[in-house]
Amino acid sequence: MTAMSKVLVVEDDAAIRRLLRAALQRGGHQVAEAATAREGLSLLDIEKPDVVLLDLGLPDRDGLELIQPIRARSQATLLVVSARESTEEKVTALDLGADDYVTKPFDTDELLARIRTALRHRLAGRVEAGRVEIGDVAIDLEHRRVMRGTEEIHLSPKEYGVLAELAARPDRVISHGQLLKAVWGPAQADRVDYLRIVVRNIRQKLEADPARPRLIINEPGVGYRLGRG
Structure with a gap:
């Protein structure tokens, strides 16, 4: 990547936020963090991230309810990162507009690879x-x-x-x-x-x-x- 990308992590668990921050910074990304849905939507407008990592189990609002508002307000790549494992939840998230779905516990190297792939395709699409x-x-x-x-x-x-x-x-x-x-x-x-x-x-x-x-x-x-x- 020619420029550092920015990732917004919307996750209420502080330990998982720390894990994601360390992995993302190791991968060369800037990181912004939100612990609630309300804070996440606010930072979406302020930070203008390239990627959003969205947990579904937020304290003030179900993460599924955020997918369409995020899609309406941002062109960021949206990856759901959730402990919910059911196929129905995954299909619902994708049908609402999520780009990918990663189940907790996750491998940080795989997550970074998925982010790199998404950003590479996004940049390639602009060129050709x-x-x-x-x-x-x-x-x-x-x-x-x-x-x-x-x-x-x-x-x-x-x-x-x-x-x-x-x-x-x-x-x-x-x-x-x-x-x-x-x-x-x-x-x-x-x-x-x-x-x-x-x-x-x-x-x-x-x-x-x-x-x-x-x-x-x-x-x-x-x-x-x-x-x-």
Whole structure:
């Protein structure tokens, strides 16, 4: 990164805030801290962070209720960091607009890697909007073209639709419901079997080893993310 990024940590547990501060500063980030939802929203406007790490169990307001206000007021990458492990909670957070979901207890090195990936994709998107490269796969969203190396790969409309949704937000986990609504329409939002078939077909066409996918990564029970290749 050419400039130090700023991370806002919204977390009521002081020990976890200290842990996150130490890890983030070690990773070269500036850190701002909030212990309540109210303080978090205030610092969002004051600090203008690049990344927000949001706990859900805040003392004055459920963290899920903050996702949409944060989205409305900031372009920051939003990662939920929570002890809530249920698939339903993860899907709800992602559908509300969170970019990622990390379950406590977490590995700080993995968390830093996810932040780096999110920021890298964000910066890359500013430089070359409409084109995403993952390994030897290039996705040209403007011209609806997918290349693997020098070969143009034909995808069906549904296959391209799923890949394009993931490529448009390469730093995010996209839930099954979001993908189904975007590509099939709201009436098919519960047909995860349709989505799995299409993802399998994409992997067969684009992955070097479809049995060990690196392009489209499965988040079990939740959705998919675009990998790093």
